[in-house]
Amino acid sequence: MRAKVAASRLGLAAVLLIGWEAGARAGVIDPFFFSRPALIAARLTEWFSTAQIWRHVGLTLLEALLAFVIGSAAGIVLGFWLGRWPLGAAVAEPFLQTANALPRVVLAPLFIFWFGLGIWSKVAFGMTLVFFLVFFNTYRGVRSVDRVLIDNARLLGASESQLLRHVLMPSALGWIFSGLEASIGLAMVGAVVGEYLGATGGLGYVIAQAEGLLDTTGMLAGMTLLAAVVLAIAAVVGRVERHLLRWQQPR
Amino acid sequence: MYRSQKGRYNKMLTPAALQFRQTGRAFGPRLAVDALNLTVAAGEFVALVGPSGCGKTTILNLAAGLIEPTKGEVESFGAPLKGLNPKVSYLFQQDALLPWKTLEENIALSATLSGRDGRDEAREWLERLGLEGFGDYFPAAASGGMKKRVALAQQWIPRRPLLLMDEPFSALDIHTRQRMETELLQLWDEDRRTVLFVTHDLEEAIALAGVVCVLSAGPASTIINSYRIDLPRPRAIADLRLDPRFQDLYRNIWNDLRPEVLRSHAG
Numbered sequence: 272m273r274a275k276v277a278a279s280r281l282g283l284a285a286v287l288l289i290g291w292e293a294g295a296r297a298g299v300i301d302p303f304f305f306s307r308p309a310l311i312a313a314r315l316t317e318w319f320s321t322a323q324i325w326r327h328v329g330l331t332l333l334e335a336l337l338a339f340v341i342g343s344a345a346g347i348v349l350g351f352w353l354g355r356w357p358l359g360a361a362v363a364e365p366f367l368q369t370a371n372a373l374p375r376v377v378l379a380p381l382f383i384f385w386f387g388l389g390i391w392s393k394v395a396f397g398m399t400l401v402f403f404l405v406f407f408n409t410y411r412g413v414r415s416v417d418r419v420l421i422d423n424a425r426l427l428g429a430s431e432s433q434l435l436r437h438v439l440m441p442s443a444l445g446w447i448f449s450g451l452e453a454s455i456g457l458a459m460v461g462a463v464v465g466e467y468l469g470a471t472g473g474l475g476y477v478i479a480q481a482e483g484l485l486d487t488t489g490m491l492a493g494m495t496l497l498a499a500v501v502l503a504i505a506a507v508v509g510r511v512e513r514h515l516l517r518w519q520q521p522r
Numbered sequence: 523m524y525r526s527q528k529g530r531y532n533k534m535l536t537p538a539a540l541q542f543r544q545t546g547r548a549f550g551p552r553l554a555v556d557a558l559n560l561t562v563a564a565g566e567f568v569a570l571v572g573p574s575g576c577g578k579t580t581i582l583n584l585a586a587g588l589i590e591p592t593k594g595e596v597e598s599f600g601a602p603l604k605g606l607n608p609k610v611s612y613l614f615q616q617d618a619l620l621p622w623k624t625l626e627e628n629i630a631l632s633a634t635l636s637g638r639d640g641r642d643e644a645r646e647w648l649e650r651l652g653l654e655g656f657g658d659y660f661p662a663a664a665s666g667g668m669k670k671r672v673a674l675a676q677q678w679i680p681r682r683p684l685l686l687m688d689e690p691f692s693a694l695d696i697h698t699r700q701r702m703e704t705e706l707l708q709l710w711d712e713d714r715r716t717v718l719f720v721t722h723d724l725e726e727a728i729a730l731a732g733v734v735c736v737l738s739a740g741p742a743s744t745i746i747n748s749y750r751i752d753l754p755r756p757r758a759i760a761d762l763r764l765d766p767r768f769q770d771l772y773r774n775i776w777n778d779l780r781p782e783v784l785r786s787h788a789g
């Protein structure tokens with residue numbers, strides 16, 4: 272089963288790439304607008320032959336990571352807090368809903384205006400994306416903890432912090448992780464969009480520059496690199512999740 | 523001598539484990555339980571029987587302090603209940619094992635919560651309940667009977683003076699069920715702690731308890747009659763049903779219970 276899936280995936284990828292390459296060479300696809308895989312691969316090899324590209328990758332990663340860590344930590348803490356405090360949650364709800372309803376992309380220029388062209392404008396922007404997703408997931412996770420588990424633990428003498436550690440946390444973990452997984456992508460989007468709008472380095476900056484030169488190969492090479500980085504981080508998070516949620520029976 | 527667990531003095535000197543006085547509980551406009559008067563003496567094994575939905579779980583929740591009465595009051599060991607009752611263990615009707623802890627960790631939960639290492643004790647219990655080798659299973663991989671055993675151990679270990687049990691064996695097949703009833707009586711014989719046992723099965727109530735209280739069909743359910751069950755102990759659960767005294771008791775109590783069951787089906 273697993274081998275079959277892996278083989279099929281590889282096959283599908285090969286068909287898409289070869290079709291693209293062949294189409295471009297046959298003149299069906301215009302390489303000026305769509306480039307082609309061989310050119311993109313060549314560009315990536317060229318980039319990695321100098322150390323320059325690592326600076327851009329590192330910068331984007333740093334911004335995304337900071338946004339991810341700070342944003343999700345804040346989301347988790349507030350999620351647990353309001354999840355256990357109905358009055359606070361009722362008061363905060365309209366504010367959080369309003370803030371969440373704002374199209375965040377329009378905030379990006381504002382953040383550059385406030386925090387400058389350095390990394391912090393990107394971190395702040397990524398945080399606003401990550402925070403709400405993780406917060407709402409955590410909150411929902413805490414609210415949906417089985418009442419009986421809470422009552423049982425309290426009757427057995429659990430304090431509020433023990434309740435958090437032995438019942439609420441593990442129970443909400445599935446929800447939290449589904450929020451975290453989605454927010455890795457968002458943290459990258461935050462970093463890249465921020466860089467795209469104004470920066471001195473980073474993958475978004477690289478892509479924006481290529482775009483300025485109408486260099487589709489450069490743009491697509493930048494995106495490929497971006498996707499690879501996101502997938503690598505997602506794989507790590509997936510590992511951690513599988514370890515922490517190993518009590519859930521595979522069905 | 524005064525403190526002897528099984529002695530009669532004990533019963534007269536210690537206040538009742540539970541005392542309901544004209545207690546009522548409504549959910550919104552619906553009165554689930556009303557004018558409930560019930561005394562559970564310390565050291566007694568009391569069974570509550572009643573048709574489905576009459577308010578049995580509600581009574582246990584009141585006793586545990588998980589919900590408050592809307593009328594009257596509840597006292598436990600001489601003190602009016604405020605908030606959670608620290609003197610009870612409660613074996614819930616639903617599964618209450620933590621799914622992310624192994625069976626062993628679940629048994630040791632009360633020890634963990636009080637900062638002790640309960641692993642050795644938990645392993646002893648696993649052995650005693652015939653569950654050696656299953657300690658590192660998660661509840662999702664355990665059978666219904668295994669989970670009930672673990673839950674019983676989890677609640678028995680903290681040695682609270684009052685054990686509340688809500689239809690603990692209803693979901694089990696008849697053989698597992700009789701085995702567990704026997705195990706429960708053996709445990710109970712060791713220290714005769716107070717038990718309030720809820721069931722809809724009259725045979726089970728008579729087989730286990732010293733006192734059987736019959737609840738009327740809801741709404742506004744209340745206790746309509748109580749019976750002392752003077753069958754000698756220790757009791758052999760599997761053969762008890764053939765005992766003529768058992769059958770007499772059954773006939774008597776069933777006369778009270780039958781109209782309530784019929785009423786609950788009609789409503």
Ligand SMILES: Nc1ncnc2c1ncn2[C@@H]1O[C@H](COP(=O)(O)OP(=O)(O)OP(=O)(O)O)[C@@H](O)[C@H]1O
Nearest residue numbers: 549554573574575576577578579580581615722740
């Ligand atoms: N939290 C609640 N909110 C509203 N109604 C409730 C609540 N808990 C119980 N009730 C109502 O109170 C009545 C008694 O419920 P309870 O669960 O105590 O019955 P029970 O005797 O334990 O039933 P069963 O044998 O099916 O477990 C029912 O009519 C039920 O709908």
Ligand SMILES: [Mg+2]
Nearest residue numbers: 578579615688
């Ligand atoms: Mg019930």
